[in-house]
Amino acid sequence: MTVRGIGAMIRRPAVAGQFYPADRDRLRRELGEMIGERRSPSDPRGMALLAPHAGYIYSGGVAAAVFTAVRLSRRVVILGPNHTGAGESVAIMSEGSWRLPMGDAPIDRPLAGALLKRCSAARVDEEAHRWEHSLEVQVPWLQYLLGDFSFVPVCVGTHHLPTLLDLGRAVAGAVEEVGDETLLVLSSDMSHYLPARKAGELDTIAIERILAIDPEGLHRVVRDNDISMCGMAPAVAGLEAARRLGAKSARLVAYANSGDRSGDYGSVVGYAGIALT
Secondary structure, X not given: OEEEOOOOEEEOOOOEOOOEOOOHHHHHXXXXXXXXXXXXXXXXXXXXXEEOXXXXXXXXXXXXXXXXXXXXXXXXXXXXXXXXXXXXXXXXXOOOEEEEXXXXXXEOHHHHHHHHOOOOOEEEOOHHHHOOHHHHOOXXXXXXXXXXXXXXXXXXXXXXXXXXXXXXHHHHHHHHHHOOOEEXXXXXXXXXXXXXXXXHHHHHHHHHHHHOOOHHHXXXXXHHOOOOOOOXXXXXXXXXXXXXXXXXXXXXXXXXXXXXXXXXXXXXXXXXXXXXX
């Protein structure tokens, strides 16, 4: 839900207690256990991360690995898919904060404003974010590892390639205008509800295009092969932004599926963690 305080909008958690613990201390403890001794290095700086957004019990290991694979910036753009169908096709929250169990995460107003003026499809829209989990679950990782940071949440509800590329160009232009180092978090799970071997085969096709920093190619192979990668759209936009910002390389940090935790490999969801530098 969202509420308005004095002069600022506050978004309350939608999936705390479901996808991750709602209790602050328990959440910090579980994040610490998943991260273990790993800590984000001083170099290289991460330009973009593809990170999963399932419940932490399933995808937390992959998320922990990718969030600690590179140096994180304190300005962040999180791009995630719209699972609910609510709101605008490119929905941005441009002010206020997200109040989650470990505290408030402020929205970066200058960066949001720079993005809005560059992307013709983007609209200020709180409704698309109200119940969407794909962006929310990324924030506690950043809070745990960074402490203070600001971010722009972008909920993407279209697969229209020209719109996605335009969004990517707008993100890159906004980052360049603001001038600070900025991390892009591309929120996506991979194949859904397939036997593990088939999911792995299809996910490899998509992962190859991400590693090539090829947004058009990712869009093509996901559609041509009917890959149920729910965050294809934000990944395409994020890859275009990273490419324009000068990303030179990408590596697969971790891959897993839900069967690794549930024991059911007959119907899994795949999770990939990829770092672009």
